[in-house]
Amino acid sequence: REAIDPSALAVAANIKVAGTVRLLHAVRDHLVAGSRFVAIAGSLGIEPGPLDAGPGTANAALINLMRQLSALYGPNGVTTHTIAPGPVDTPRLRALIETQSAESGTSVDELWERYRAKTTLGRLPTLDEIAWLVGLLVEPQASVLHGAVLAAERCERAPIEVRTRHPDLLIIDGWSAGSQRAIASASELGKVARVHIKVDTGLGRNGVTL
Numbered sequence: 001r002e003a004i005d006p007s008a009l010a011v012a013a014n015i016k017v018a019g020t021v022r023l024l025h026a027v028r029d030h031l032v033a034g035s036r037f038v039a040i041a042g043s044l045g046i047e048p049g050p051l052d053a054g055p056g057t058a059n060a061a062l063i064n065l066m067r068q069l070s071a072l073y074g075p076n077g078v079t080t081h082t083i084a085p086g087p088v089d090t091p092r093l094r095a096l097i098e099t100q101s102a103e104s105g106t107s108v109d110e111l112w113e114r115y116r117a118k119t120t121l122g123r124l125p126t127l128d129e130i131a132w133l134v135g136l137l138v139e140p141q142a143s144v145l146h147g148a149v150l151a152a153e154r155c156e157r158a159p160i161e162v163r164t165r166h167p168d169l170l171i172i173d174g175w176s177a178g179s180q181r182a183i184a185s186a187s188e189l190g191k192v193a194r195v196h197i198k199v200d201t202g203l204g205r206n207g208v209t210l
Contacts, residue, residue, distance in 0.1 A: 004053045012058035017065055033077025036138050039066050043086040070147035081137045085152035087115050089124040125152050
């Protein structure tokens with residue numbers, strides 16, 4: 001965004017990205033085969049909005065860093081994992097909403113409803129649920145998720161419809177509640193016979209045709 005203070009980007013990167021590097025430096029001599037290195041980024045690093053220059057840039061950089069670490073440490077049996085949730089029900093977010101309400105005159109309940117309306121669960125994930133996900137990633141079987149970026153009920157995005165030379169084929173980039181509605185609507189209207197969904201697994205782009 002034009003109005004953002006460039007130094008704010010440096011502060012965000014120093015906390016989110018350089019902080020992760022400092023942590024890695026502190027523990028790298030103790031990493032052995034079977035160790036896990038887990039970072040919590042945010043969905044704005046993947047799907048930023050027009051007013052998310054700070055968190056969007058910092059989280060995107062962290063996701064990129066974790067991808068690099070996956071290539072560096074993976075051959076040694078150390079797996080890396082990134083969790084990228086959307087808004088999480090935290091004291092910090094509640095305080096932010098209180099401030100937004102006071103500044104805008106919009107009720108707290110209405111602001112919360114705006115957050116909830118963007119999720120497929122109808123509520124925001126809790127800190128306990130994010131902690132559960134971290135715990136899940138330290139299980140031995142989680143090595144199969146090495147290098148992956150895991151979404152934790154991030155806000156839905158609108159599907160991107162791509163024109164092709166096949167008029168009966170609908171291509172959707174990503175899977176979300178919006179994608180489901182697009183498929184249902186197109187199918188009911190008889191507009192498409194096939195649907196191809198592109199999904200980012202964290203290990204490269206993959207797709208499936210239905």
